[in-house]
Amino acid sequence: MSKQDDSNACRSCRREFLYAAATGVGAVGAAATAIPFVRAMQPAADTLAASTTEFDVATVEPGMIKAIIWRGQPIFIVHRTPAMLKEINGHDAMLKDPESRAIPEVESAWMTSDTLRSTRAIRPEYLVISAVCTHLGCIPTFKPTPGRKDWGDAVPVDWPGGWLCACHGSLYDLSGRVIKGSPAPFNLHMPPYKYIHDTTVLIG
Amino acid sequence: MFITPKQQLYSKYALAAALIFIWPTMQVHADEIALKPVKITMDRNTLQKGLAVYTDICMGCHSMRYVSYRDLMEYPELHISRTKADALRGENALTAPLKSPLSEEDAKVSYGIVPPDMSVLAKARVGGGAYIYSIITGFAHDPSGRIPDGNYNLYFPGHRIAMNDPLGWLDHDPGDEKALLEQARDVASFLTFISDPHQIERHNIGKYVMGFMVIITILLWLLNREVWRDVKHGLPDAQFQGRERRDSDIDNDQRE
Amino acid sequence: MIKEILDSPIATWVDERTHAIRYVRYHLLDYPTPKNLNYWYAFGSIAIVILAIQILTGLFLAMSYKPSALLTGGGFTEAFDSIERIMRSVNYGWLIRYLHAVGASAFFFVIYLHMARSIYYGSYKKPREFLWIMGVAIFFLMQAAVFFGYLLPWGQMSFWGATVITNIFGATPIIGHWLQEFVRGGFSVGDPTLNRFYVFHFLAPLMLVVAVLWHIMALHVTHSNNPTGVTLKKKHIIPFHPYYTVKDLFGIALFFTLFFYFVFYNPTGYGFILEPDNFNPANPLKTPPDISPLWYLTPWYEILRLLPSKLGGIAILNIAFILLFLLPWLDRSPVRSARYRPRFKMMVLLLFSSILVLGYCGHHGVSPMLTWIGRGAGIIYFCFFLVLPFVHKFEPTVTLPDGEA
Numbered sequence: 043m044s045k046q047d048d049s050n051a052c053r054s055c056r057r058e059f060l061y062a063a064a065t066g067v068g069a070v071g072a073a074a075t076a077i078p079f080v081r082a083m084q085p086a087a088d089t090l091a092a093s094t095t096e097f098d099v100a101t102v103e104p105g106m107i108k109a110i111i112w113r114g115q116p117i118f119i120v121h122r123t124p125a126m127l128k129e130i131n132g133h134d135a136m137l138k139d140p141e142s143r144a145i146p147e148v149e150s151a152w153m154t155s156d157t158l159r160s161t162r163a164i165r166p167e168y169l170v171i172s173a174v175c176t177h178l179g180c181i182p183t184f185k186p187t188p189g190r191k192d193w194g195d196a197v198p199v200d201w202p203g204g205w206l207c208a209c210h211g212s213l214y215d216l217s218g219r220v221i222k223g224s225p226a227p228f229n230l231h232m233p234p235y236k237y238i239h240d241t242t243v244l245i246g
Numbered sequence: 247m248f249i250t251p252k253q254q255l256y257s258k259y260a261l262a263a264a265l266i267f268i269w270p271t272m273q274v275h276a277d278e279i280a281l282k283p284v285k286i287t288m289d290r291n292t293l294q295k296g297l298a299v300y301t302d303i304c305m306g307c308h309s310m311r312y313v314s315y316r317d318l319m320e321y322p323e324l325h326i327s328r329t330k331a332d333a334l335r336g337e338n339a340l341t342a343p344l345k346s347p348l349s350e351e352d353a354k355v356s357y358g359i360v361p362p363d364m365s366v367l368a369k370a371r372v373g374g375g376a377y378i379y380s381i382i383t384g385f386a387h388d389p390s391g392r393i394p395d396g397n398y399n400l401y402f403p404g405h406r407i408a409m410n411d412p413l414g415w416l417d418h419d420p421g422d423e424k425a426l427l428e429q430a431r432d433v434a435s436f437l438t439f440i441s442d443p444h445q446i447e448r449h450n451i452g453k454y455v456m457g458f459m460v461i462i463t464i465l466l467w468l469l470n471r472e473v474w475r476d477v478k479h480g481l482p483d484a485q486f487q488g489r490e491r492r493d494s495d496i497d498n499d500q501r502e
Numbered sequence: 503m504i505k506e507i508l509d510s511p512i513a514t515w516v517d518e519r520t521h522a523i524r525y526v527r528y529h530l531l532d533y534p535t536p537k538n539l540n541y542w543y544a545f546g547s548i549a550i551v552i553l554a555i556q557i558l559t560g561l562f563l564a565m566s567y568k569p570s571a572l573l574t575g576g577g578f579t580e581a582f583d584s585i586e587r588i589m590r591s592v593n594y595g596w597l598i599r600y601l602h603a604v605g606a607s608a609f610f611f612v613i614y615l616h617m618a619r620s621i622y623y624g625s626y627k628k629p630r631e632f633l634w635i636m637g638v639a640i641f642f643l644m645q646a647a648v649f650f651g652y653l654l655p656w657g658q659m660s661f662w663g664a665t666v667i668t669n670i671f672g673a674t675p676i677i678g679h680w681l682q683e684f685v686r687g688g689f690s691v692g693d694p695t696l697n698r699f700y701v702f703h704f705l706a707p708l709m710l711v712v713a714v715l716w717h718i719m720a721l722h723v724t725h726s727n728n729p730t731g732v733t734l735k736k737k738h739i740i741p742f743h744p745y746y747t748v749k750d751l752f753g754i755a756l757f758f759t760l761f762f763y764f765v766f767y768n769p770t771g772y773g774f775i776l777e778p779d780n781f782n783p784a785n786p787l788k789t790p791p792d793i794s795p796l797w798y799l800t801p802w803y804e805i806l807r808l809l810p811s812k813l814g815g816i817a818i819l820n821i822a823f824i825l826l827f828l829l830p831w832l833d834r835s836p837v838r839s840a841r842y843r844p845r846f847k848m849m850v851l852l853l854f855s856s857i858l859v860l861g862y863c864g865h866h867g868v869s870p871m872l873t874w875i876g877r878g879a880g881i882i883y884f885c886f887f888l889v890l891p892f893v894h895k896f897e898p899t900v901t902l903p904d905g906e907a
Contacts, residue, residue: 053475060469064751065503067462074458078594082562088591091316091341311578312586350576362782363576366586370781372773403791441781442589444596451597452766459759466752473744477537 094246116173148229162217171218177226180209284379296436310344312365368441375438385416533742536728544753545616559602569700571693581656600769610798624838625727631830633720647706650699661784731838800864825887835894856882
């Protein structure tokens with residue numbers, strides 16, 4: 043009688059073990075199955091391969107702005123005149139992050155001096171900057187001249203010149219730095235770029 | 247299974263009838279051209295040599311629209327250096343496909359057809375690599391003399407091929423035969439690889455998947471056997487009139 | 503563990519408001535099943551798993567596929583290009599596509615065995631007529647799904663296969679010409695055809711899911727037949743779980759070991775799963791030397807060309823399909839399983855071999871010998887249905903215990 047009970051107990055524990063083992067191995071398999079499907083939704087090899095863009099900044103006239111596409115998102119190239127470059131300084135008190143240090147996306151390895159941190163460009167006359175408002179992703183409008191003369195009361199009285207985002211009223215100066223009181227939290231992002239020839243930049 | 251000898255005979259008739267029926271159909275289609283056997287290998291050395299044959303010879307006419315110079319660097323099986331890729335691409339972008347300098351219009355004028363793209367060629371031909379190998383080492387003199395030399399190919403359907411003997415196989419020096427065969431084998435291997443560039447990765451992942459499947463199948467088999475111990479056998483069975491049931495009938499009916 | 507989950511307060515809370523748990527309990531756990539089902543009965547579960555895989559991989563392929571016959575140079579199209587992009591650039595795109603392609607063949611393989619089992623054990627007979635009809639409907643929906651899906655790569659076989667089959671519509675009396683243009687959305691198979699076939703291919707699994715649910719609903723009312731064909735007494739009935747959950751899972755694992763062998767080591771299946779000629783882009787100016795559908799459609803394709811008349815071929819193909827639907831009413835035997843019907847068994851084996859031979863002939867090109875072999879097989883196929891209403895008169899008498907029939 044007791045012998046039979048033992049044998050039944052053994053049967054039952056063997057069964058429990060097999061259930062657990064099959065469930066465990068099955069769970070591992072199900073988890074592994076998810077990998078290719080998750081990976082399939084990440085950028086494909088050809089998308090990654092097309093992640094750099096070349097652009098000749100000399101094609102932008104002084105004082106003008108041009109938008110180009112990099113990785114499907116717009117980048118502003120601004121040819122800043124000496125007058126515009128002067129406008130960059132002197133309003134640090136208005137800015138949320140005058141030295142572009144808040145998050146890694148707004149700074150770059152080449153920003154080694156205070157001047158570079160305020161001009162935010164390798165060659166100060168050519169600003170290469172992301173055109174995506176850091177608030178909710180709209181594209182800001184270029185309003186380069188200072189004051190309300192050209193823009194009316196859409197901009198503050200002490201407007202230093204820069205961008206106004208029409209969606210929610212975020213303001214940026216001519217270096218793409220966000221002005222206090224804007225809903226946008228950060229300066230416009232700085233894409234990785236370098237000069238590969240005299241006036242040709244490689245973005246990405 | 248519970249049936250009388252006479253009825254057993256019926257099912258044997260049925261099987262025999264089926265076999266007799268199927269057998270002659272197996273005899274049709276023996277007239278297809280047998281391809282030359284070739285050992286396709288996918289080591290880096292062979293593939294790089296095959297790539298060189300492709301870029302030196304084939305690419306004169308055949309493009310590869312789905313393969314870029316960058317791909318040649320990035321597929322681990324091929325993995326050519328940046329310097330080599332730069333030398334191959336010349337003025338082309340790294341992400342540009344391998345495009346033949348021969349335009350479609352010029353090809354139509356010179357050959358009458360546009361040479362097929364080679365990116366998926368090995369998958370698009372019955373025999374794959376062996377087909378390519380056989381074609382480029384299959385040039386011969388037409389026994390009937392109708393097709394000019396260089397356009398007669400033993401393995402091409404209809405024997406008339408627009409492609410002109412790319413390796414110089416026709417009337418080759420017997421001393422060169424080994425080198426030519428190796429070139430043909432290398433390029434056949436390369437084209438087989440590039441037609442499905444993830445195949446090595448696929449085979450590698452396959453080992454783990456098959457291993458996993460064997461383990462879980464064995465576990466489930468054991469579990470299945472264990473669970474079914476509970477079920478008492480003993481099933482109803484039909485009885486043909488005029489015949490006693492045998493005990494073995496019951497056993498045969500019960501698979502579990 | 504399952505028991506603990508189903509008894510948990512949350513499950514009870516949900517069940518009181520939706521009855522979801524008691525559905526699971528009845529249809530998956532306690533569902534009464536004959537105890538003598540053999541491994542042939544696992545193919546239904548296997549087919550459901552394959553359907554799930556087809557839907558999942560199909561959705562992921564749709565994320566990268568472009569249904570466009572716009573030429574991109576050298577005879578290639580956006581559709582063909584997008585599939586090569588899936589094969590080369592999309593991460594694990596090759597795996598997802600091969601799963602989908604092998605899955606299509608596996609689906610038919612499993613469904614043919616499932617149907618063969620059903621015919622052999624007489625599972626289509628009363629009271630399971632609706633179950634059978636729904637099953638045949640699923641089979642037709644699958645045929646539609648593969649037909650639409652096969653056009654999508656826009657290769658040579660895609661294009662010419664679609665051309666040939668849409669030509670069939672043109673043989674319809676009176677409205678044929680109009681119907682053909684209506685199906686194609688143009689005078690020939692082209693970009694509009696590809697776009698609508700993509701939509702239909704996407705629609706097919708939705709309809710399949712509904713049909714499969716109805717199939718299972720019918721099964722769970724009439725319950726499973728069994729190899730004896732006899733309606734079993736209660737003492738021979740066991741719950742679905744754990745006996746058939748585990749047994750079916752084992753069958754699934756065994757089948758998928760074979761399945762994954764093909765996916766990882768032989769995804770083109772010697773040209774039976776993916777045909778070589780379909781890796782050539784579609785060329786409307788050049789018909790391939792040998793147009794035959796993939797292996798699972800070849801028996802029906804052969805029936806289509808049995809008669810030397812276009813309309814005649816289409817007519818007998820329709821009859822061949824209608825006969826499948828009528829099977830429960832053509833078979834007038836009081837006994838279900840072929841086990842106890844020796845003459846029926848012989849006929850069934852002949853039917854199965856005739857379908858195999860039809861498939862063989864349909865796969866190969868036209869030759870006088872194959873045409874006659876195919877006609878012989880076709881005659882056997884139709885004779886099966888012709889003789890079926892009378893065959894029970896010639897069976898030996900049998901006494902069936904444990905049930906009414």
